[in-house]
Amino acid sequence: MSDASISVYPVTREEGAASEAILAVIVDNEPGVLARVVGLISARGYNIESLTVAETDVERHTSRITIVTRGAPSKIEQIKLQLGRLVPVRRVIDVTREADALERELALVKVVGGGEHRIESMRLAEVFRARPIDTTHSSFVFEITGVRDKINAFIDLMRPLGLKEVSRTGVLSIRRGAESD
Missing domain, CATH: 3.30.70.1150 (ACT-like. Chain A, domain 2)
Structure with a gap:
């Protein structure tokens, strides 16, 4: 095995077919929030394929983090629930399930x-x-x-x-x- 294929992060072997998930996470705009959100996902062995972050409401001090990842549906559900429990997270929206x-x-x-x-x-x-x-x-x-x-x-x-x-x-x-x- 080459060094290029070794990861310091545990790699999750998913049950079921892996599918793409696009999650919009509405958070309080404060220091450390992005690190906590990304840490939660990477600690479970998932790669973030795309990450976009910006303040979206100056008056309410909220930002929107849009994350694209891939995993088994049950694991994506688990990530959504755990993201929802983080204190600065206001809402988690599974964009992949939004028809509109x-x-x-x-x-x-x-x-x-x-x-x-x-x-x-x-x-x-x-x-x-x-x-x-x-x-x-x-x-x-x-x-x-x-x-x-x-x-x-x-x-x-x-x-x-x-x-x-x-x-x-x-x-x-x-x-x-x-x-x-």
Whole structure:
């Protein structure tokens, strides 16, 4: 076994098929809250595939932590219950179960190249509705928003055209219509 496959964290072997879970955790905006939320998940041997955090209500001093993880449904339920018991946590919303939830990511994609690669990268950006936000004689930085599959497809298509760097947010989510979380 190589050193690359050894983890200092216990790896949970789940019963049942692992599925993706997107959790929105509404918390009091105070020091240490993010560390406690992340610690609870990682202590159970789960990887956080995506993490987005921001203050969402200045008057109420609340922040929204959006977490994407993967695990057996029973383990995800256990994590949700334990998150709900943390003192600074106000609510835990399982976005995966919300039929009226919208999800998006944002990515900045840098492509370096010239000639036909440059023309093709601009054509693909137009197809994917990616917007060039920086242009030089030898490079572009595109801004693209959408669901993860769309962003992943755009990145994959840019690889042979000179993909140099990618920076992306985690998953953002919000409920459709007038209701709020």
